[in-house]
Amino acid sequence: MPAIQISDIKKQFGALQALAGVSLNIEEGEFFGLLGPNGAGKTTLISIIAGLSRADSGSVAIHGHDVVSAYRQARGLLGVVPQELVFDPFFTVRETLRMQSGYFGLKNNDAWIDEVMHHLDLTNKADSNMRSLSGGMKRRVLVAQALVHKPPVIMLDEPTAGVDVELRQTLWKFIARLNREGHTVVLTTHYLEEAQALCNRIAMLKAGQIVALDTTEALIRRISGSQLVLRLAHGSLPADLHGLLAHPDELVEGQPLTLRVNEYAEVEPILASLRKAGAVIEDMQLRQADLEDVFIQIMGGVK
């Protein structure tokens, strides 16, 4: 049984079709990435899974429990880190976490609360009021709140937006550990290197539709070859090489040039051609294709 089963979800906000029939199964134990530009429908989809939003049609089930008709079981299995930095200014960190445990029916949850606070570096802020915390600290509390009931399925909606390197590392170490222990993790992010490093499978959303769904490796393999990035001290790119430009419209003097190469053997003829044209290379890099290239290709290709 999938951890999350999404069947033909449609959602309309006025004239805007936020989700135009999304179907997707996320299996237990996956580290799943949901990528897409702003407004693609990622947060709407997460909200529908979490029960914060109601779909116009279609259904979602968490471990087989429908999020509308069996919402109590479904929500009990889910831990959601919302995108907005929200907090309750009346309470301290510990009070906040104790209360969140209580909402999920847990009493005497202090041992786990202490562990979560420890892993998120919150221990010395336990008795501080939420108002007094910095943005990064508030973000940590949001993550802790989503984890108080040890949910089998964890969803993080852009948890690292505007967050410093230290927190990102602390956060991913902890989430990766939970994933290894069997928790399913669903992540949306704009940091594609993060998604590439963490997610075993990725769905790309555009205008409310899934435009790519595959394992991370298979997605990256879609872009064959690498890129040769050149900066010329003198001269310009000879005309016979213009066909290799990755972004032909960015041909500006003094700017780096990006050429597509399929294998290393193609590099030597390019250099020879440049030498013949009298161009002098100031800087040169050979770059492997990554998820960002795939993302740009897929998002640009689907109109």
Place this chain on the structure above:
Amino acid sequence: MIGFQTLLYKEVLRFWKVATQTLMAPIITAMLYLLIFGHVLEAHVQVFPGVTYTAFLVPGLVMMSVLQNAFANTSSSLIQSKITGNLVFVLLTPLSHWELFSAYVLAAMVRGLAVGVGVFVITVWFAPLSFVAPLWILLFALLGAAILGTMGLIGGIWAEKFDQLAAFQNFLIVPATFLAGVFYSVHSLPPFWQAVSHLNPFFYMIDGFRYGFFGHSDVPPIISFSIVLVFFMVLATVAVKLLKSGYKLRH
């Protein structure tokens, strides 16, 4: 059950942490009403035979405080949580609509009754009071607080901005409580306004509550109680349906 208890505890803790504003302020306001109106009107007005005007005023002020503060608790909690966005912490949980309803309304009742008791303890020194039917006092206080707590819940769910809620409060709740006979008996009004007053559900709450003290009322308490009970059940049904449908909470 733990979920419900936690939400109730959180809602009580929320107003308790700012008790100066949520408990002390309304108690002081009610005391000022008593001192000023009692001083000005004591010699001129006698509503019930053998009951001084100040004594007449005390139950009305207690009930008015219960009602206004029960309303304030649910409505301000919901609108704040909606606007700051932290309502999401409650919406993400397995709490059912019944649990949400009872926890919010019970917390409102706790605040309303706490203020009511506070007003009573302070004002009772200014006038001799009798307690003819304490059970009626208790029943009307509980039911009145539950009704206004429910109205606050509905208002808080409906309002999207603070000024919409302020309009709800200033143009509906405050006039309805003031015109319900806190400061006068509706029998002193011309027949037309008496008839209008009888359409105001708040009138029955205050009239029945006052009966418990003096054994005098404009309407027999059992009739007031029935009307108020039906009013509560209608409002509670509306509130639970709104919570169940996710109206303005789950988009």
